[in-house]
Amino acid sequence: MKEECGVFGVFGCEDAAKLCYLGLYALQHRGQESAGIVSLDHHNFYVVKGMGLVSDAFNETNLAYLKGASAIGHVRYSTTGANHPNNIQPLYSHTSKGNIALSHNGNLTNALDLQNKLRLEGALFQSTVDSEVILHLISRSKETQIIQVLQETLKQIQGAFSLAFLGDSFLVAARDTFGFRPLVIGKLDTGYIVTSETCALDLIGATYVREVEPGEIVLIDKNGLTSARIPGPAKHALCVFEYVYFSRPDSIVFGESVHLVRKEFGKVLAKEYAIDADLVMSIPDSGNSAALGYSEESGIPFEIGMTRNHYVGRTFIQPEQKIRDFGVKIKLNPIASVLKGKRVVVVDDSLVRGTTSKQRVSAIRQAGAKEVHLRISSPPICFPCHFGIDTPKREKLIAAQKEIEEIRRYVGADSLGYLSLEGMLAAIKTHQPKEFCVGCFNGKYPLKVQNKGKFSVNSRKIKLYAEKN
Numbered sequence: 001m002k003e004e005c006g007v008f009g010v011f012g013c014e015d016a017a018k019l020c021y022l023g024l025y026a027l028q029h030r031g032q033e034s035a036g037i038v039s040l041d042h043h044n045f046y047v048v049k050g051m052g053l054v055s056d057a058f059n060e061t062n063l064a065y066l067k068g069a070s071a072i073g074h075v076r077y078s079t080t081g082a083n084h085p086n087n088i089q090p091l092y093s094h095t096s097k098g099n100i101a102l103s104h105n106g107n108l109t110n111a112l113d114l115q116n117k118l119r120l121e122g123a124l125f126q127s128t129v130d131s132e133v134i135l136h137l138i139s140r141s142k143e144t145q146i147i148q149v150l151q152e153t154l155k156q157i158q159g160a161f162s163l164a165f166l167g168d169s170f171l172v173a174a175r176d177t178f179g180f181r182p183l184v185i186g187k188l189d190t191g192y193i194v195t196s197e198t199c200a201l202d203l204i205g206a207t208y209v210r211e212v213e214p215g216e217i218v219l220i221d222k223n224g225l226t227s228a229r230i231p232g233p234a235k236h237a238l239c240v241f242e243y244v245y246f247s248r249p250d251s252i253v254f255g256e257s258v259h260l261v262r263k264e265f266g267k268v269l270a271k272e273y274a275i276d277a278d279l280v281m282s283i284p285d286s287g288n289s290a291a292l293g294y295s296e297e298s299g300i301p302f303e304i305g306m307t308r309n310h311y312v313g314r315t316f317i318q319p320e321q322k323i324r325d326f327g328v329k330i331k332l333n334p335i336a337s338v339l340k341g342k343r344v345v346v347v348d349d350s351l352v353r354g355t356t357s358k359q360r361v362s363a364i365r366q367a368g369a370k371e372v373h374l375r376i377s378s379p380p381i382c383f384p385c386h387f388g389i390d391t392p393k394r395e396k397l398i399a400a401q402k403e404i405e406e407i408r409r410y411v412g413a414d415s416l417g418y419l420s421l422e423g424m425l426a427a428i429k430t431h432q433p434k435e436f437c438v439g440c441f442n443g444k445y446p447l448k449v450q451n452k453g454k455f456s457v458n459s460r461k462i463k464l465y466a467e468k469n
């Protein structure tokens with residue numbers, strides 16, 4: 001199971017669900033398959049979930065239903081269990097510790113083992129998302145205080161998790177000991193906000209307080225914030241791909257501006273792969289910051305060589321190949337009057353399968369560019385991610401299958417240069433290289449991935465009819 005997700009939570013703010021709705025809007029880039037909010041007032045939990053974008057899932061009527069001063073929300077994209085409404089988060093359950101709702105960003109690497117064990121002991125799973133094991137473990141805990149319950153629970157799960165829990169009287173934010181995925185705390189009036197990225201704080205006018213530390217559990221209740229640790233060694237493995245592609249450039253992630261880090265990537269790339277050219281352009285929007293850095297460092301002017309139709313979803317994040325190909329064609333259009341007769345440096349953030357890049361290079365050439373020099377502001381992606389970024393299997397990763405020269409020929413560029421791994425890590429000034437997970441580039445994962453094999457009970461899938469809105 002792979003998840004790309006955004007997590008948002010509100011505690012002690014009037015109209016919590018509306019703030020949550022806005023927060024999810026800001027996190028929409030982290031997942032477009034489904035969205036959900038669970039809110040809480042003095043009497044009840046209220047739940048609204050739907051398939052599609054935040055704007056598809058919510059309307060004035062269902063938002064008005066979400067009463068209370070606390071709420072958590074979630075946006076999700078996954079590659080499995082796609083259209084099953086039970087998989088939409090937040091998940092919620094009547095546990096032995098009270099009602100608990102859960103939003104999870106990340107990917108648990110021992111979920112299958114845990115599910116098998118729990119099933120054999122009689123647990124009934126309602127969804128096929130790995131996150132559900134967390135609710136089962138909470139309910140089984142012999143501890144009584146929520147912090148101890150979570151310490152006991154979270155030390156049993158492995159992999160990547162940035163979590164928000166909403167209970168009868170608390171909001172909890174927790175992050176795995178590696179800190180793979182971001183999670184931050186903000187303040188709004190008398191209340192607190194928890195969010196995957198700071199861009200959501202900006203939108204609702206909340207102030208940034210701090211990151212939830214790797215391995216930290218932060219309990220937010222009527223007494224304020226209480227911090228505790230998940231037992232176990234803290235060896236940081238922050239996901240560098242959050243900087244490369246996944247986070248929004250206006251966010252502060254792992255303490256650094258994503259835009260400025262990307263710009264540095266572009267500068268280093270310009271030093272590593274210099275070329276004589278007339279202009280530097282980006283593949284919008286993910287290549288923008290790095291292209292500016294490349295231009296600044298090389299002295300070659302930056303130009304807008306392509307415009308993007310913003311009303312088309314992110315092409316890569318469409319579940320079916322058919323739709324993805326269609327998306328590429330309608331999304332980006334080269335500006336022929338800029339490109340005609342020019343030697344062009346094209347900067348993009350990453351090459352995954354190479355298919356969209358090939359089409360983009362060919363479109364830039366058709367628009368009249370004399371030379372196309374492709375520059376990628378990350379190293380070759382040769383390995384899948386097991387910690388929450390949706391990357392295809394190795395067979396589909398172009399850099400795992402072909403040499404650089406073959407890739408250049410495949411995408412049809414006159415030259416091709418990837419940012420080196422050392423160059424990328426050196427560009428991130430406030431962290432040591434060893435603090436990052438770079439498993440997608442070098443195959444060295446910070447922990448063993450256990451999710452192998454099948455469910456112990458070999459059953460057919462349960463297919464629910466789901467109305468797509």
Ligand code: AMP
Pocket residue numbers: 245283286314316317348349350351352353354355356357358389390391
């Ligand atoms: P491709 O043509 O398959 O190599 O796709 C390259 C494009 O996919 C780049 O422009 C990236 O911005 C984008 N991309 C990279 N990683 C992801 C991801 N995990 N999800 C969605 N899009 C991605």
